[in-house]
Amino acid sequence: VRIAAIGDLHYTKESHGFASRVMQGVNENADVLLLAGDLTNMGRVEEVEVMIQDLQYIRVPILAVVGNHDHQSDQVEMLISMMRQGGICVLDCSSCEVGGVGFVGTKGFCGGFGRAQVAVFGEQALKSFVQESIMEAMRLEKTLQGLKTSQKVAVMHYSPIRETLVGETPDLFPFLGTSRLAEVLDRHGVNLVFHAHAHHGSPQGWTKGGIPVHNVARFVQMAHRERAYVIEEIPSG
Numbered sequence: 001v002r003i004a005a006i007g008d009l010h011y012t013k014e015s016h017g018f019a020s021r022v023m024q025g026v027n028e029n030a031d032v033l034l035l036a037g038d039l040t041n042m043g044r045v046e047e048v049e050v051m052i053q054d055l056q057y058i059r060v061p062i063l064a065v066v067g068n069h070d071h072q073s074d075q076v077e078m079l080i081s082m083m084r085q086g087g088i089c090v091l092d093c094s095s096c097e098v099g100g101v102g103f104v105g106t107k108g109f110c111g112g113f114g115r116a117q118v119a120v121f122g123e124q125a126l127k128s129f130v131q132e133s134i135m136e137a138m139r140l141e142k143t144l145q146g147l148k149t150s151q152k153v154a155v156m157h158y159s160p161i162r163e164t165l166v167g168e169t170p171d172l173f174p175f176l177g178t179s180r181l182a183e184v185l186d187r188h189g190v191n192l193v194f195h196a197h198a199h200h201g202s203p204q205g206w207t208k209g210g211i212p213v214h215n216v217a218r219f220v221q222m223a224h225r226e227r228a229y230v231i232e233e234i235p236s237g
């Protein structure tokens with residue numbers, strides 16, 4: 001199964017035609033397209049409308065997760081239902097099978113990495129922040145528990161590892177992802193991971209358990225590779 005993956009489209013209402021420019025060749029090169037969040041710039045209905053219209057030419061299944069920008073206008077539920085109506089499978093701690101490969105997806109959240117992870121301690125605001133990160137990891141875990149395919153691919157917006165953030169200022173790392181997600185991915189033997197969000201990060205890294213992780217933020221891919229999206233192949237289940 002050939003997987004095309006891209007994130008951080010940041011659609012505005014002026015973006016008509018953008019998808020076909022950055023995703024040239026997806027129909028020919030891939031069997032499935034993953035969108036790793038920040039699909040819209042401000043989380044507005046008119047932005048997602050343009051994106052859905054632009055994606056009509058894609059003939060392979062499209063699986064997507066939302067990003068923080070898609071939350072900006074507090075209407076993410078509306079955006080998700082519009083995408084679903086438009087034929088996009090939005091993964092919200094849910095899974096989907098294509099060609100015998102299981103795909104799980106979620107937005108993920110912040111929280112930091114390894115020993116520098118922010119702890120659940122002190123003010124209620126800080127506890128809620130970390131709690132959100134723990135909840136996302138738990139929901140991802142539950143989704144993976146339900147997945148019966150031998151090949152598993154995970155897509156998220158925030159990063160599960162530190163390595164693919166290198167290039168961003170380290171001060172920002174705790175806000176770009178959390179290793180709580182990587183612990184879950186390693187425990188469940190996921191084969192391949194895609195994330196976005198870190199526009200100035202690095203294209204590839206690995207979890208402690210050796211799972212390849214691709215930062216498919218289109219800015220990163222355009223800076224390091226010949227095209228805005230990544231193509232990876234995985235054996236059918």
Ligand SMILES: [Fe+2]
Pocket residue numbers: 008010038067069197199
């Ligand atoms: Fe972004």
Ligand SMILES: [Fe+2]
Pocket residue numbers: 038067068069157196197198
């Ligand atoms: Fe983002």
